[in-house]
Amino acid sequence: MTEKEVIDAIKYMQKYQTETDKIEAKTAEKGCPQKCYDTISAFANKYGGIIIFGINENNNFIEQDVYDVNDLQKQITSLCTTSLEPKIRPEFLAITYNNKKLLAVQINELPQKKKPCYYKNVGINKGSYIRIGDSDEHMTDYEIYSLQSYVDGIEEDLRPIKRAEFEDLNQEKISNYLINIKKDKPNLSKFSDEKILKLNGIIENSTGKIRPTLAGMMVFGEYPQGYLPQLFIACVVVPGRKLGDIGEMGQRFDDNKRVEGTIEEMLEESLSFVRKNIPARVIIDDNGKREDVPIYPMKALREAIANALIHRDYSSNTEGAYIYLRIFDDRIEILNPGDLYGNNRLENLGTDNMLEVRNNTIIRLLEETTDIVENRHTGIATMRDEMKKMNLPEPEFETLRGTFKVTFRKEKVESNEQNKTEKIQSGQKWTEADRNEMIITMESTQDKILYLMKENPSITQVMMANELGVARSTISSNIQKMKEQRIIERVGSDRKGYWKIL
DSSP: OOOHHHHHHHHHHHTTOOSSEEEEOEEEEEEEEOOOOOHHHHHTTOOEEEEEETGGGGGGEEEEEOSSSSHHHHHHIIIIOOOOESSOOOEEEEETTTTEEEEEEOOOOOGGGOOEEEEEETTHHBBBBBEEEEEEEOOOOOHHHHHHHHHHHGGGGGGOTOOOOOGGGGGHHHHHHHHHHEEEEEGGGGSSSSHHHHHHEEEEOOTTTEEEEHHHHHHEEEEEEEGGGOOOOOOOESSSSSTTOTTTSOOOOOOEEEEEEEEHHHHHHHHHHHHHHHHHHHHOOOTTOEEEEEEOHHHHHHHHHHHHHHHHHOSSSTTTEEEEEEEEEEEEEEESSSOOOTOOOGGTTTSSSSSOOOOOHHHHHHHHHOOOTTTTTOHHHHHHHHHHTOOOOOOOOEESSSSEEEEEOOOTTOOHHHHHHHHHHTTTOOOOOHHHHHHHOOOHHHHHHHHHHHOTTOHHHHHHEEEHHHHHHHHHHHHHHHHHTEEEEEEEOOOOOOOEOO
């Protein structure tokens, strides 16, 4: 942390009138703020950040002297070392800016195996926070459990299925597996079949009763959903661009199916559902041979669905959650339960960085019995390459606090602005209802913000939040991203300026 970085952060807040996911402003004119632990915890549990004491968020982020730089450092140090678990080691930098004494405090992200950082006075469940946009939010029970299970090295796919028995596994598949594994790994031949299955994570008998593990059931089970009813894929075709759209006959879904079975069976059946429900282009080659080519690359969709099945969270915390495959008019979405695992980050997906995996036993069993993971560690790159081959936008990857989402979009979907222009040019009256409907049908918050800015360049963030029915922090975080991506900029002051779309 340098003085220039701190000043740049102040200028950013003053220019855009907002904090960010890595910058927090606090006043300290009359003493150390009573509540700082939430921001320190949130930064430590996310990507780190800077707290700048001496900036008034409620008065255009102007500078105000802190009461006593030396005492403030002592108070923050005491808070970090005695009231937070694990202890936090803050970095301090006192500066004078515009003749005001300020104190910047750098909070570094904790190593993954030391998270979560929490406020000891209220305990881990109520005292753990995470930074979302410019807000410090309580961590959910699932987020806390995910961190703790990672620290403890819990292998959820090895847990036994309580009511299931060995006979619930497909015996023919088990026999073939044993034959092949003994050939591939001769050292296993000296063990009994039961021990081989136990060593390879297919069964568990610690209680004296042989029971399939979750991995064994999801790879070899006769009917896994008999014991794990929510571990299925819900496949739907929506007659429009958003959930809730109604088709011409009043239907909410043009098609829907509950896909069950083992991982391999669910993968193939869900791909069949997609093929059945997406349009295809007719290609005729030089020899006059006709071929129907789906408008989305099936190889990319196969990788995405396989990833959802293999890498979803199979813990008891998410046993009630299923995978969701949604086909809209303009896109396909695949959502699976579970945040990115361990140290994995969105920016590292599809790169040469080695990623940690959640379900090691499932992956190994699939490698030994199927071709589902033959492209291990290259799935994301394959999705991107296949979309590029068809001149389609890159797939989009998102983490949604407990859910991982992949979106495949169609090429050059007609924009709402084009629809509006065509309606006006055709002589039809553009009504307030048309305007509201157009905003509702926009897919992203950023699209809605852009439309409101075009409609009223002087609109404030509070006005946008009220118009869209979302928190101001949601507007602020999206605007921040749009500025960083050079989509928009603010011209002039917060009160008298306006939005410029670049």
